Amino acid sequence: MNHPVIIVGAGPVGMITALLLDRLGVPSLLIEKRKQLPDIPRAIHLDSEIINILSLIGLDNFIKNQVYPSQGLFLYSKSSRKKFLQATLNFNVKCSSFLFEQNQLEQLLLEEINKSINISLKYNCEFIRINNQEAEYSIQGQIVDQPFSYLIGTDGANSKVASVSGIEYTQYPYRKFNYKVDFITDQPPEYQNRIEKFCSTNNSFVRMAFKDRVRVEITEAAINGNGSEFPVKLIEDLAETRIKKVLHADKYYFNSKIANNWIVGKTIIAGDAAHTMPPYIGEGLCNGIRDAFNLSWKVAYCFYNGHKEKLLNSYSEERKVHVNKYIGLTLLTGLLFTSSLRYVLKPLELIGVPLKINQKPVKKGNSDINVPKYDLLTNFASEGSHWDYIRPLFNSFTIIANEQLSEKTIEEMTKLFSPLNVSFYSTKDEVAQTIFRILKIKKVKSIIIRPDLSVLFCGTLNQASRIKIQKTFKNEIIS
Ligand SMILES: Cc1cc2nc3c(=O)[nH]c(=O)nc-3n(C[C@H](O)[C@H](O)[C@H](O)COP(=O)(O)OP(=O)(O)OC[C@H]3O[C@@H](n4cnc5c(N)ncnc54)[C@H](O)[C@@H]3O)c2cc1C
Known part of the structure; x- marks a missing residue:
């Protein structure tokens, strides 16, 4: 069977891309060089x-x-054990951070894939390699050439798909050694x-715990002082608990890089193949999953309507900007983490943009009662912070109007977005009333939500102008 989409690498990002395409009705071939899922704790x-x-x-x-809701990141001075910073990702929701195990997620993704x-x-x-729009792969000693419409490389940090496509990376001057113990x-x-x-x-060291699971990360300097033996005592001292079983x-070695271009013709990269960052804010995989989400509906649109270069290019344009911000935040956190307290404030001042500082940080020597809270992100990938309302609308464009829509308008719009579905909500629907109430935007007459939940506003315009905007949207963004 020929598959229009070949996905290289069944890591979490490859599996999620395949599942999102599946939910949009697009078949794919997912190839993986391993024999089975890895059993190594990572994210x-x-x-x-x-x-x-x-x-x-x-x-x-x-x-x-x-999945366990987390209170976020707490930074302490190692010498005084005083907490000096508490940081959470700001997604305007009650809880932004969660703890989980990557291998458990991978196991469940595999089960979902087996059902599809x-x-x-x-x-x-x-x-x-790629030969004239065919992917060459080896399976059980045999070489197979398989044609594709789209090849998605989710083959990790040393991506073969990227290297055979001539994709180059910008490297950040950052390389750190860490020793990690899960028990x-x-x-x-x-x-x-x-x-x-x-x-x-x-x-410096890190520790985190949920249920009976504990992770401790220490630096090269700390491990060197302990010879080649597994440093049980050191880990137990830092974790302030007993090791029952080492997992x-x-x-x-953590480093950070981002691909200069994420699309070459009909070959696209995502996840660690497109960007890597140290796990200081635990966002490497998260950003790979956001790539999959941004990309999947665009590939689906092209699958149904023919290749739309501009639409696909919007994937790399949108994701690169966002991932660069996360890399900046990650490296900043790494800098804070490996600095002594007195050096901490300077990089905070310098970085400026993505940090929203709610209070003045406490000075050295003060108690940690008034610990400042830092919201690490004020911009997020999609404007989907009201997911509970828009979750059922996945797989389609959604138009939410702050007025009643005529039959004719609905008909015209349906044609415009075909074959992806369009759902309409107007003031008679509770969802529209709720969204306009939540968004507190009086002047906006309608909102378009893309399948990846990015929100486009149509401002205070008459109906004809709005239809013009939607046509422009189709011509400019979709074509
Ligand atoms: C210690 C550690 C802690 C981390 N903590 C976090 C965290 O808390 N939060 C977070 O969001 N992220 C975290 N990350 C990052 C996260 O683990 C990665 O970002 C994530 O695994 C990337 O997923 P991926 O699917 O893009 O790539 P990978 O997981 O690397 O999967 C790529 C797959 O492609 C396959 N492959 C490679 N080459 C080929 C080929 N030629 N043909 C076929 N298959 C191929 C590989 O075998 C592999 O299965 C952490 C990483 C580490 C190491």
């Missing part, structure tokens, strides 16, 4: 936008049973459901 933090994307895929049980008739997953299958304890520590970073120039212990 542990998700933000609220990702929870909503997982919910759209149908993973509500996972969210209910295997649109996705064909092949393990032990390694992508080699089970029978004495859950008091820092449950939060991430604590103890900042110091050369001896995984390994060292990582």
Whole structure:
């Protein structure tokens, strides 16, 4: 069977891309060079936008049973053990941060994929190169050439898809060594459901816990002092709890880079293939999932309507800007984390843009009662902070009008967006009333929500002008 879309790499981003395409009715072939899922603990933090994307895929049980709301990031001075900063991602929702286990998520994604008739997953299958719009891969010693309409490279940080497509990266001058231990304890520590970073120039460490799971990360300097033995005592001292069973212990080199172009012809990259960042704010995977979400409906549109270069290019234009902000925040957090307290405020002043400082930080020596709260992000990927209302509208464009719509208008709009569905909501519908009330925007007469939940406003214009805007929208953005 020929698949219009080939996805290289069945990591979390590849699997989520395949599932989002599946939900839009687009078949795909997902190839993975491993023989099975890896069993290594990696990502542990998700933000609220990702929870909503997982919910759209149908993973509500996972969210209910295997995801734990977190209080966010707490930074302490390592020497005085005083808390000096508390940071959360600001998504305008009650809880923005959650703890989870990447391998549990991957297991559930695999189960969803196995249920889908649109996705064909092949393990032990390694992508080699692209020959004239055909992907060459090896499977059980055989070389296969498979034609594609779109090839999506979600093959991780050393992406073969990117290298054979001539994609180059901007490297950030950042490379750090970390030693990470994941273990089970029978004495859950008091820092449950939060991430604590103890900042110091050369001896910083991180600890986090949920349920009976604990993770500790230490630096090269700390491990070097402990010889080649697994440093049980050091880890238990830092974690302030007992190790019952070590799940995984390994060292990582973290670096950061972003691809200069994410699309070459009909080859597109996403996830770690497009960008990597150290896990200081736990956003590497989150951004890969946002890539998948932004990309999937655009590929689906092209699948149904023929190739639309401008639409696909909007994927890389939109995502690059956003990912760059996250890389900036990540590197800033890394800087704070590996500085001593007296150096902390300077980079905060310098970075300016994405930080919203609510209070003056407490000075060294003060108690930690009035710990300042930093909202790390004031801009987010999509304007989907009111998901509860718009969640049922996935897979379609949605027009929410602050007035009644005539039959004729509805007919015209339906033609305009075909074959993707359009849902209409006007003032007689509760959802429209609620959204306009929540958004507190009186002058806006209607809103268009894209399938990735980006929101486009149509301002105070008459009906003819608004239709013109929608036509322009179709011509300029979709064509
Ligand atoms: C210690 C650690 C902690 C982290 N913590 C967080 C966190 O808290 N929050 C967060 O959001 N992120 C975190 N991350 C980052 C997160 O783990 C990655 O961003 C995520 O795994 C990237 O997913 P991906 O699908 O893009 O790539 P990967 O997970 O790397 O998957 C790529 C897949 O492609 C396959 N592949 C590669 N080449 C080929 C080929 N030629 N042919 C076929 N298949 C191929 C690979 O086998 C692999 O399965 C952390 C990472 C680490 C290491």
